[in-house]
Amino acid sequence: MATGRxxxxxxxxxxxxxxxVARLPLYLRALSALSERGVPTVSSEELAAAAGVxxxxxxxDLSYLGSYGTRGVGYDVEYxxxxxxxELGLTQDWPVAIIGIGNLGHALANYGGFASxxxxxxxxLDADRAVTGQRIAGMAVRHMDDLEQIVREDHVSIGxxxxxxxxxxxxxxxxxxxxxxxxxxxxxxxxxxxEGVDVRKVDLSIELQILAFHEQRKSxxxxxxxxxxARPSKPGERGDLPEVMPA
Amino acid sequence: MATGRxxxxxxxxxxxxxxxVARLPLYLRALSALSERGVPTVSSEELAAAAGVxxxxxxxDLSYLGSYGTRGVGYDVEYxxxxxxxELGLTQDWPVAIIGIGNLGHALANYGGFASxxxxxxxxLDADRAVTGQRIAGMAVRHMDDLEQIVREDHVSIGxxxxxxxxxxxxxxxxxxxxxxxxxxxxxxxxxxxEGVDVRKVDLSIELQILAFHEQRKSxxxxxxxxxxARPSKPGERGDLPEVMPA
DNA sequence: CCTACTTTGTGCGTACGTTCACAAAAGCCT
DNA sequence: AGGCTTTTGTGAACGTACGCACAAAGTAGG
Numbered sequence: 001m002a003t004g005r006x007x008x009x010x011x012x013x014x015x016x017x018x019x020x021v022a023r024l025p026l027y028l029r030a031l032s033a034l035s036e037r038g039v040p041t042v043s044s045e046e047l048a049a050a051a052g053v054x055x056x057x058x059x060x061d062l063s064y065l066g067s068y069g070t071r072g073v074g075y076d077v078e079y080x081x082x083x084x085x086x087e088l089g090l091t092q093d094w095p096v097a098i099i100g101i102g103n104l105g106h107a108l109a110n111y112g113g114f115a116s117x118x119x120x121x122x123x124x125l126d127a128d129r130a131v132t133g134q135r136i137a138g139m140a141v142r143h144m145d146d147l148e149q150i151v152r153e154d155h156v157s158i159g160x161x162x163x164x165x166x167x168x169x170x171x172x173x174x175x176x177x178x179x180x181x182x183x184x185x186x187x188x189x190x191x192x193x194x195e196g197v198d199v200r201k202v203d204l205s206i207e208l209q210i211l212a213f214h215e216q217r218k219s220x221x222x223x224x225x226x227x228x229x230a231r232p233s234k235p236g237e238r239g240d241l242p243e244v245m246p247a
Numbered sequence: 248m249a250t251g252r253x254x255x256x257x258x259x260x261x262x263x264x265x266x267x268v269a270r271l272p273l274y275l276r277a278l279s280a281l282s283e284r285g286v287p288t289v290s291s292e293e294l295a296a297a298a299g300v301x302x303x304x305x306x307x308d309l310s311y312l313g314s315y316g317t318r319g320v321g322y323d324v325e326y327x328x329x330x331x332x333x334e335l336g337l338t339q340d341w342p343v344a345i346i347g348i349g350n351l352g353h354a355l356a357n358y359g360g361f362a363s364x365x366x367x368x369x370x371x372l373d374a375d376r377a378v379t380g381q382r383i384a385g386m387a388v389r390h391m392d393d394l395e396q397i398v399r400e401d402h403v404s405i406g407x408x409x410x411x412x413x414x415x416x417x418x419x420x421x422x423x424x425x426x427x428x429x430x431x432x433x434x435x436x437x438x439x440x441x442e443g444v445d446v447r448k449v450d451l452s453i454e455l456q457i458l459a460f461h462e463q464r465k466s467x468x469x470x471x472x473x474x475x476x477a478r479p480s481k482p483g484e485r486g487d488l489p490e491v492m493p494a
Numbered sequence: 495c496c497t498a499c500t501t502t503g504t505g506c507g508t509a510c511g512t513t514c515a516c517a518a519a520a521g522c523c524t
Numbered sequence: 525a526g527g528c529t530t531t532t533g534t535g536a537a538c539g540t541a542c543g544c545a546c547a548a549a550g551t552a553g554g
Contacts, residue, residue: 019541025456029435043501052437056504056543063503071502072550078476088456089463096455103357107350113435113452118459157462158455181465182458184451188276188360190299198461200454204431205360207447208343208405209272209335211429212365214445215404216336218428229325266511290531303513310533318532319520500551510541519532524525 016087020061024084026051027058031081043074085118095122097156097180099171100163101131101141104186108162109137122154127167144174151178158182165189172199263334267308273298274305275331281324290321332365342369344403344427346418347410348378348388351433355409356384369401374414391421398425405429412436419446 030050034042044062048055062068062075065087069075085091096119098105108114109124124141126132132143142150150156159175161168161183168187175183176197183199185191188206191199277297281289291309295302309315309322312334316322332338343366345352355361356371371388373379379390389397397403406422408415408430415434422430423444430446432438435453438446 017540021457021460022453024460025450025453026437028456030437044503045501050437052439054543056545057541059501059503060542067503069502070550071548072500072552074501082476087460089459090456092463094455094459094462103354107354108451110350111451114455117452117456119452119455157466158458182462184454184458190273190277190297192299196465198458198465200458202449202451202454203272203360204355204358204449205364205366206269206272207431207449208341208361208366209275209337209364210268211405211431211445211447212336212341213268213271213334215341215429216339218443218445219404229329264511291533292531301513303515304511306531306533307512314533316532317520318518319522319530321531496554498551498553500549502547502549504547505545507544508542510539512537512539514535514537516535517533520530522527522529524527 016064020064021088023051023053023057023061024088026053027061028081028084028088028090031077031084034077035081039077041070041074041076042080044069047075090118092118094119094158095154095156096120096158096160097123097125097147097150097154097175098160098162099125099144099147099175100161100167100187101126101134101136102162102164105160105162106136108160109139119158122156123150125150127163144171147174148178151175151180156180158184160184160186161191162186263311267311268335270298270300270304270308271331271335273300274308275328275335275337278324278328278331282328286324288317288321288323289327291316294322337365339365341366341405342401342403343367343405343407344370344372344394344397344401344422345407345409346372346391346394346422347408347414347434348373348381348383349409349411352407352409353383355407356386366405369403370397372397374410391418394421395425398422398427403427405431407431407433408438409433 027047030047031042033050044055044059048058051058059069062080065083068080068083096114098108098121101109101124105124105126109121114121121137121139124136124139125144125147126141127144129143132141134141157180159180159182161171161175163171165187168185168189169191172183172185172191172193176193181197183191183193183197185199185201186203188203193199274294277294278289280297291302291306295305298305309327312330315327315330343361345355345368348356348371352371352373356368361368368384368386371383371386372391372394373388374391376390379388381388404427406427406429408418408422410418412434415432415436416438419430419432419438419440423440428444430438430440430444432446432448433450435450440446
């Protein structure tokens with residue numbers, strides 16, 4: 001059956017579009033900066049510039065949350081910070097577990113950006129006994145054996161996977177079995193999860209590849225050829241050089 | 248780029264849709280795995296499953312590159328690997344410079360996922376003299392003073408910014424001035440760049456916030472209320488509680 | 495109170511992205 | 525060879541997202 005029913009149509013009634021949700025953290029960050037500078041109100045034009053988006057888009061995005069602006073004035077910074085935070089669920093505490101304490105897990109454990117919002121690194125886990133017991137960012141690395149217990153006792157709801165790719169699916173399965181329903185995956189693998197579990201992926205290599213594509217477009221006009229593998233024996237086709245097929 | 252042209256013909260003629268470009272690395276990874284296992288051909292259905300997408304989408308995506316499949320059979324794995332690599336520009340070498348050798352920069356320097364494709368970490372840079380000179384991943388950390396020279400001599404075309412947020416824009420400006428036209432930004436800031444320069448952003452905290460949003464939706468149905476800031480003093484308006492609240 | 499100005503919130507046209515569904519192409523079997 | 529099966533490539537329908545442009549709603553000033 002293969003995941004026939006994705007919970008994609010999240011926009012029922014009052015739903016907020018995915019694209020908007022993805023931008024709310026951006027607005028929140030810009031607003032936080034304004035708040036720290038003591039700015040009381042901000043117009044959609046200013047805030048949009050700070051967040052790097054179009055002002056109409058910003059207004060439409062905010063309109064999904066409610067009508068929190070004042071015409072002729074703008075938005076109250078503090079109030080909007082609160083409303084966005086609430087919508088994103090940042091007014092509550094989110095205990096996070098990081099699994100796989102290699103270079104990346106190490107870096108994330110020390111990353112300040114988590115704590116700045118409602119996120120709290122509740123546990124660091126690794127399968128390697130050479131790593132467990134070490135103290136990182138003032139926290140002892142625990143062994144994978146304790147995963148289920150930790151998730152239960154600390155009410156961990158978000159798992160961050162920073163293991164090598166081959167271990168990722170197994171770790172993922174254990175996280176899901178332990179009751180976790182949100183996973184941030186840094187391993188370069190496609191994770192399969194049951195319905196109801198959210199997975200977001202961060203893939204450093206993919207981002208670079210996308211950049212390379214555009215860079216190639218800008219620099220050379222032609223993709224550089226290397227050793228060209230033979231075309232799978234085709235009867236009488238044109239050569240291996242795929243002709244540009246514009247119109 | 249010529250300053251006169253403000254035109255942005257992203258997908259004219261032979262252009263490949265952005266959404267497709269973003270998925271090509273995914274297909275490439277799945278294909279590489281198949282290739283290593285010695286699988287000679289693969290159907291769109293199988294490949295789509297491996298990449299975690301819909302098979303119709305996969306076929307449409309691949310059709311933008313050309314007609315590389317064989318009806319009734321599928322795609323030749325090696326050949327498709329080559330074609331996608333070529334389209335993404337991975338058949339050439341992309342020297343990358345990492346600026347900001349903190350925890351994250353350190354992790355990236357050691358990250359194997361770069362070298363596995365056409366990317367090569369050509370330089371590690373930091374502004375802190377306490378860091379420069381250290382050897383990381385078999386490479387000496389150079390000082391920011393050398394940036395322009397390194398970019399020129401090593402033909403660096405992609406810059407990765409892993410500095411603290413306050414330093415990011417300045418570093419970015421220097422990279423651009425040095426001639427770099429593709430930037431991968433890990434600092435939680437909106438970078439402003441001139442036309443013709445591509446910036447991609449990876450923001451760990453934003454990903455978590457998006458997960459929190461969905462988690463909140465799943466777990467509790469109500470956004471949890473905290474200390475509610477007063478609504479900006481409105482004359483004779485309705486109360487401070489937005490009536491949009493879900494029942 | 496009335497007029498002039500500012501800025502939000504949104505209806506609407508357009509562009510982009512996804513999915514369905516099927517004809518066309520290729521291999522295979524008798 | 526001819527028909528049957530498999531699988532690609534794509535036209536068309538649908539859905540989502542973007543951004544313009546403007547009415548509505550507010551402020552400010554006389």
